[in-house]
Amino acid sequence: MTRQRLRRHRDSSWRRLLLLGVAIAASLWLILSQLQPLKAQSVTIRSDEAIGVKPGNPEYRLKTADLSSASVSLPMPQIHPLPTPLAQWQDVTDAGDYFSEIKLTPVDYLVWSQFPVKIFVDQPKDPNESSASNQRFQKWVDAVLQAVGEWNTYLPLQVVTQREGADILILRDRPPVQASLDRETGKFNIPRARSAQTRYEFYLRQTDKAAQAILSQRLTIQLSPHQTDHYTLATARHELGHALGIWGHSPLETDIMYFSQVRYSPQISVRDINTLKRIYQQPTRVGWPLAAQTRGEE
Numbered sequence: 001m002t003r004q005r006l007r008r009h010r011d012s013s014w015r016r017l018l019l020l021g022v023a024i025a026a027s028l029w030l031i032l033s034q035l036q037p038l039k040a041q042s043v044t045i046r047s048d049e050a051i052g053v054k055p056g057n058p059e060y061r062l063k064t065a066d067l068s069s070a071s072v073s074l075p076m077p078q079i080h081p082l083p084t085p086l087a088q089w090q091d092v093t094d095a096g097d098y099f100s101e102i103k104l105t106p107v108d109y110l111v112w113s114q115f116p117v118k119i120f121v122d123q124p125k126d127p128n129e130s131s132a133s134n135q136r137f138q139k140w141v142d143a144v145l146q147a148v149g150e151w152n153t154y155l156p157l158q159v160v161t162q163r164e165g166a167d168i169l170i171l172r173d174r175p176p177v178q179a180s181l182d183r184e185t186g187k188f189n190i191p192r193a194r195s196a197q198t199r200y201e202f203y204l205r206q207t208d209k210a211a212q213a214i215l216s217q218r219l220t221i222q223l224s225p226h227q228t229d230h231y232t233l234a235t236a237r238h239e240l241g242h243a244l245g246i247w248g249h250s251p252l253e254t255d256i257m258y259f260s261q262v263r264y265s266p267q268i269s270v271r272d273i274n275t276l277k278r279i280y281q282q283p284t285r286v287g288w289p290l291a292a293q294t295r296g297e298e
């Protein structure tokens with residue numbers, strides 16, 4: 001090889017290397033950009049088929065389909081009075097909110113209107129037993145109760161010992177891993193295990209005060225037993241945010257409702273509460289009596 005040819009050869013190798021670099025960068029970007037929604041999905045709230053069973057009447061099932069086709073007479077959307085702590089909440093720092101990220105459920109915003117909201121937290125079967133697994137369970141309970149205590153500043157909450165009649169259940173369960181079929185490849189996508197999941201269901205609640213049954217929500221949080229106490233607390237904070245009405249995610253990682261788990265877990269932020277307050281100022285169908293009785297019940 002002459003020196004010139006060698007140089008040309010070297011030039012083309014460099015060009016090839018450069019091209020290869022660009023190609024790698026492009027595919028990396030493609031992978032990363034696709035990772036983003038995937039990552040979000042792994043902690044995204046589920047819009048489950050919401051099925052509510054009226055207590056004491058297992059035949060009466062309220063399905064999402066019923067709700068959207070209005071085969072039951074749903075209450076008209078109305079605004080509930082703000083609970084006192086939210087009414088008193090003033091943001092002087094003008095931190096803004098992420099209200100635009102909040103998704104509507106089939107009955108609009110998931111606002112609570114009966115306070116205190118009753119929360120059941122899973123308990124070890126035999127609390128007096130001092131085994132290592134029981135101690136781990138107790139630490140899980142402590143972390144969850146701390147998160148409940150933090151939210152209690154903004155919405156009146158009450159921890160109850162009975163599962164029945166609770167508005168929010170916090171269970172020490174590993175959330176199910178949902179595989180989905182990729183139609184193009186014919187392969188199953190198995191997402192990484194979730195650490196938590198929150199889902200809602202609706203039911204009709206009879207009260208002494210109202211003649212008509214009240215359209216009500218019940219939330220179930222499944223929170224993994226396999227996290228450090230630090231992450232259990234952070235996850236409980238986040239999932240409780242969903243259960244209390246923040247049905248969406250913040251784009252900022254300084255908010256607890258950021259869509260992904262971060263190493264540094266923030267405290268409930270001003271923006272979180274600004275968002276919560278705006279949600280509670282919206283009209284919703286939940287928490288109001290049905291417009292007319294659909295069944296001839298006394």
Ligand SMILES: [Zn+2]
Nearest residue numbers: 043044045259
């Ligand atoms: Zn979430």
